[in-house]
Amino acid sequence: MAICRAIQESNRNEKGLGVAKNFKVLVVEDDDEVRQSAVLLFENMGFDIEESTTADEALVLLKSGSDFNLVFSDVFMPGTLSGFGLANECARSFPEIKFLLASGHPDEELKKLDDWIGRYNLLHNPFTLEELRAELDKMFAFFKN
Secondary structure, three states: OOOOHHHHHHHHOOOOOOOOOOEEEEEEEEOOHHHHHHHHHHHHOOOEEEEOOOHHHHHHHHHOOOOOOOEEEEEEOOOOOHHHHHHHHHHHHOOOOOEEEEEOOOOOOOOOOOOOOOOOOOOOOOOHHHHHHHHHHHOOOOOOO
């Protein structure tokens, strides 16, 4: 499983800390096992979670008025929107919502989407809990003492 290292670390280190009370994350991932792993990881850190299996479905949720603080999305998914496309639409329509992408695909595949690289925060799977926390700190300063 791509993100299991981070989950194991979160089970040991973060459970019950509630570092992100009243903070809502939309997890967007088409692979059920990976999505459930990401949900568990964020729940262990105290986040409120909603899930979506496609970027198209996620956009409907975002437009419904749900009060999300962060979208955590895979890059490559079925449907009309990729994770990058969702991030772009989110930046245009919901600039207050932060966006974090994750991908287990090789850099060569990501470089084909050259115009998107560098515009959004991107974690490479598998990632560690520290890497996730560092990205969240860049966006929200949750874990700084």
